[in-house]
Amino acid sequence: MFLDIVKMPLKGTGGLDYGCRIVRIFRMNCFLKVYGCQMNAADAHLVSRLLAEAGINQVSGSNEADAVVLLTCSVRQRAEDRAAGFARTMRGEGKKVILAGCMGRLRGKELIDGGIADFVLGPDDYRAIPSLVLGKSALPQRPSPNLETYSDLLPSGNNPVSASLAVMRGCNNYCTYCVVPYARGPERSVPYADLERQIRHLLDKGIKQIFLLGQNVLAYHREGMEFIDLVERVARLEGLERLGFLTSHPRDLSREAVQRMAGIPQLLHLFHLPLQSASNDVLKRMGRGYGIAEYEERVAWVREAFPDTYLTTDLLVGFPGETERDYQLTLDAVDRIGFDFAYMFAYSERPGTRAADMGNQVAVPERKRRLAQLIEHQNAITRRSAERLVGAEAEVFVTAPAPRGEGAMLAEMKNTRLVILNHNTRLGEKLKARLVGLAGWSILAEPC
Ligand code: SF4
Structure with a gap:
């Protein structure tokens, strides 16, 4: 609990001013902890705003908190276990625990x-979080209508x-391993x-760089606008210097969109295109809607339009029925494509998804072996991708x-690659x- 002393104006009848009195207001202290993806990080800013209002x-x-919001x-499974463990500890310390987000939606009553x-x-x-923190109301009675966009809230950030x-x-895609459509509902733009x-609110506050986010941002469509129309329109807003977007489903990337993106000077040259697997059999069972040839075609479009692209991906090994040969196809594609960075995972069964019920589950130790080998493989590629840049010059944006390092700053290249700049600015x-x-893996830079 936090004690605030405020001056309250005293008004008489007819609005007569009788000065003011000092009152003490007890405020609840709340600790917000965030797990998971970029969407959750962005949602944390919405929740912060709701709490502040x-x-x-x-x-x-968490020590000074009366309530904890997760x-x-x-x-x-690991992400769920970590959150559940933290929640248990907080409840053990007598704090009110409000568990929000995907896990709350999927495992509520339990x-x-x-x-x-x-x-x-x-x-x-x-929107229910502040009243629950303050103890003013119970849970919303109706199931969520899957229509919420929070678009009336003005964003804030760190x-x-x-x-x-x-x-x-x-998301409407229902990839067979993924809980997102069940947890976050259908697509809404x-x-x-x-x-x-x-x-405009962000730009007025001095923001110069904005990332447009979505579970599958390329699926944006509203009032006749597709995602590329949105990007072109946003880029024209005065004051916006850098514009990026995450995450793109490879199936939804068109050649026309890439070519139009190349005409947008503010656009950052980052493409995060989750491949998951390079085996067409596995991709089909994952329900991804593309094969490896289509994927590599899209990479070629992107690299042709943006030769300095920072190409990143997600890779998932040990999917049900993935054979050693399927896995080798992924290793080969990783060599061939040369991702600058990859987020790599072993398959984890998610209850309620179609993949969890598939036969032929790969044994967990084998999943781990494949993941460890893949990580070693990709890490060497990631390092070579950084090494190639040493000696070059680049424009960087200080963020x-x-x-660590007195006076040094983090800065991003046009393709969002991070550098440590030895210059205090x-x-x-x-x-x-x-x-x-x-x-x-960090690139060191000096001002020219
Ligand atoms: S993996 Fe991505 S595209 Fe597929 S269902 Fe999950 S969020 Fe949607």
């Missing part, structure tokens, strides 16, 4: 019955020069007028102080830098 004080550690992830949380909410129910904004929520209002500055070496 309700007069709830947000604290940076924005959870259900993509893998979490309450198991004593893990006081309240559980899905990703469409964040970084003074860079922000992310969800332009669509949910935010109306352009709301997005423009949110983006944050470097976590203000956030949001753009400057020419020489890439002088590596520290681990």
Whole structure:
């Protein structure tokens, strides 16, 4: 609990001013903990705003908190276990626990019955969080209508020069291993007028770089606008210097869209195209809607239009029925394509998904072996991709102080590749830098 002393004006009848009195207001302290993807990170800013508007004080550690809000992830069992463990500890310390997000939506009653949380909410129910923290109301009675976009809320963020904004929520794809459509509901795109209002608000606050987010951002469609129309329109807003987007389903990337993107000077040259597997059999059972040839065709379009593309991907090994040969096809494709970076995972059964009921599950130790080998393989490629840049010059955009190193700053190249800049300067500055070496995978840079 946090004690605030405020002056309250005293008004008489007819609005006569009788001065003011001092009152003490007790504010709830709330700790917000976020697990999972970029969407959850962006949602955390929405929740922060809702808490602030309700007069709830947000604290940076759980020790001083009266209530703890968890924005959870259900993509893998490990993410759920971590959130459940933290929630249990917090309840053991007598704190009110509100478990929100994907895990809340998928495992609601079970979490309450198991004593893990006081309240559980899905990703469409964040507006209920402040009243639950304040103890004013119970859970919403109706199931969530899957229509929420939060587009009336003005976004806030931690970084003074860079922000992310969800332009669509949910997913209609039902890839057979994925819980997102069950947890986050069907696709909904935010109306352009709301997005423009949110983006102008961010630009007025000094934001220069914006990432448009969606579970499958390329599926954006609203009022006759497709995603590429949206990108072109947003890029024309005055004051916006850098514009990126995440995450793209490879199937939905068209050649025309890539060519139109190449004509947008503010666009960042980052393409995150989750491949998952390079075996057509596995891709078919995953329900991904493309084969490896179509995937590589899209990579070629992107690299032709943006020769300095930072190409990243997601890879999933040990999917049910994945043979050693299927797995080798993925290793071969990783060599051939040369991703600059990859997020790599072993398959994790998610209850309720079609893949969880497939026969031929790969034994867990074998999944782990494949993952460890893949990581070693890709890490060498990632390192070579960074090494090739040493000696080059690049324009960089300064985004944050470097976590270690006096006076050094973190900065991003046009393709969002991160560098550690040996130069103390203000956030949001753009400057020419020489890439002088590596520290681990991090690129070291000096101003030119
Ligand atoms: S596209 Fe597939 S993997 Fe991505 S969120 Fe939708 S269902 Fe999940």
